[in-house]
Amino acid sequence: MPRAIRPKASEGRMGVGPLIPPLAESQRPLRQQVFELVRAAGLIPRVQVAKDLGVSPASVTTITSELIETGLIEEVAAPREGDAGRGRPAVALGVRADAHRVAGMKLSDREHTAVIVDFAGNLIADDVIPRRPGPMSVTEILDAIEDLLNRVCTKAGMARADLSAVGIGVPGFVDSAEGMVLWSSVLADRAVPLAARAGARLGLPVTIDNDANLVALAELWFGAGRSLSDFAVVTIEHGVGMGFVMNHRIYRGAQRVGMELGHTKVQLDGALCRCGQRGCLEAYIADYALAREATTALNWGHKEGQSIAVLLESLYDHAKAGNATAKSIFRRAGRYLAVGLSNVINLFDPALIILSGERMRYDYLYAAETLAEMESLVIATGRPRPPIEIHAWGDLLWAHGAAALALSAVSEAILSGQVLGVAAE
Numbered sequence: 001m002p003r004a005i006r007p008k009a010s011e012g013r014m015g016v017g018p019l020i021p022p023l024a025e026s027q028r029p030l031r032q033q034v035f036e037l038v039r040a041a042g043l044i045p046r047v048q049v050a051k052d053l054g055v056s057p058a059s060v061t062t063i064t065s066e067l068i069e070t071g072l073i074e075e076v077a078a079p080r081e082g083d084a085g086r087g088r089p090a091v092a093l094g095v096r097a098d099a100h101r102v103a104g105m106k107l108s109d110r111e112h113t114a115v116i117v118d119f120a121g122n123l124i125a126d127d128v129i130p131r132r133p134g135p136m137s138v139t140e141i142l143d144a145i146e147d148l149l150n151r152v153c154t155k156a157g158m159a160r161a162d163l164s165a166v167g168i169g170v171p172g173f174v175d176s177a178e179g180m181v182l183w184s185s186v187l188a189d190r191a192v193p194l195a196a197r198a199g200a201r202l203g204l205p206v207t208i209d210n211d212a213n214l215v216a217l218a219e220l221w222f223g224a225g226r227s228l229s230d231f232a233v234v235t236i237e238h239g240v241g242m243g244f245v246m247n248h249r250i251y252r253g254a255q256r257v258g259m260e261l262g263h264t265k266v267q268l269d270g271a272l273c274r275c276g277q278r279g280c281l282e283a284y285i286a287d288y289a290l291a292r293e294a295t296t297a298l299n300w301g302h303k304e305g306q307s308i309a310v311l312l313e314s315l316y317d318h319a320k321a322g323n324a325t326a327k328s329i330f331r332r333a334g335r336y337l338a339v340g341l342s343n344v345i346n347l348f349d350p351a352l353i354i355l356s357g358e359r360m361r362y363d364y365l366y367a368a369e370t371l372a373e374m375e376s377l378v379i380a381t382g383r384p385r386p387p388i389e390i391h392a393w394g395d396l397l398w399a400h401g402a403a404a405l406a407l408s409a410v411s412e413a414i415l416s417g418q419v420l421g422v423a424a425e
């Protein structure tokens, strides 16, 4: 009997409707809801918190007193709007910025970037170290992480121990919940428990995530995605990634390794991808794909030590100067990008697609013809297609996303009464 078919009433009561575990994502404890509302609002009066959450002012007073006592939020004299309030000065609630400080880091093929932010998300310091491309050993990557963290702490005028948590973004297949890097272009090994290893090395709680998820998180926390419930961020750099926000949360999939837009197939038996398979989208539009085309088509020998960035810059200059072959390389990549974006729209119907990453300076990629091509591949529903925005904000934004991940980890641990753990080395 198919499981979807209900047994007869005589066979007992099994209930109907989704089986949602208590205190799952969809039923966050009221303390957490209050804290997150205050954090998102900036400043908000208690009475508004009660209204927005649909709970009694008395329960909001109890919870906010607790949160103030824990040091997470504070009372602030709020500027009055018009002459609405008379008598007592208006008091609003806000996150206590100096309650915690966290670091966010982005590891990439070209450089590693770090930021330190306070508990209200304000930037305190940032730093970047360049690196030679290619996979690293776990020890090398831990050395790089520690080195960068020490440097950015010095810039911020604080000790490492003053941090409450660290968030790290890594390209590749990453299981954020388990802290595992299953595969990454920056790591020589597979299945590395990077969160635990980095935590043990730094003596701090470490959370990791796929770097494209962190760009989506940065947009959700600080950018265009704050007011949107469903949107996509597509990153084009050394690889192609996607972060998808569904109902105001990052969507990761059942095993937390979904949303690999870069490895969706756009050509059977097509170009070879870094993942080892053929015909992946990123094998047509990522850095290394364009560089591969450039060296072949323009008959450029790849000079020893010449970086992909320099090669691409040169290709771009040739295209701008009217070189037909150089233009055709970008045009072809743009057509494949159109296929990828139309698939995202047809599958998810997002409110917005943000294209992010260094490569977005190459406007050939998203020229009018690319968007027209995409339009022709989107199903004809009679509804307008979502807007496409270009955000070429660079690695600092990605590191901010990693900091948001760390801020979430800190507040969720405190609000649920847990202690953020540090693994022993």
Ligand SMILES: [Zn+2]
Binding pocket: 262, 263, 273, 274, 275, 276, 277, 280
């Ligand atoms: Zn692939």
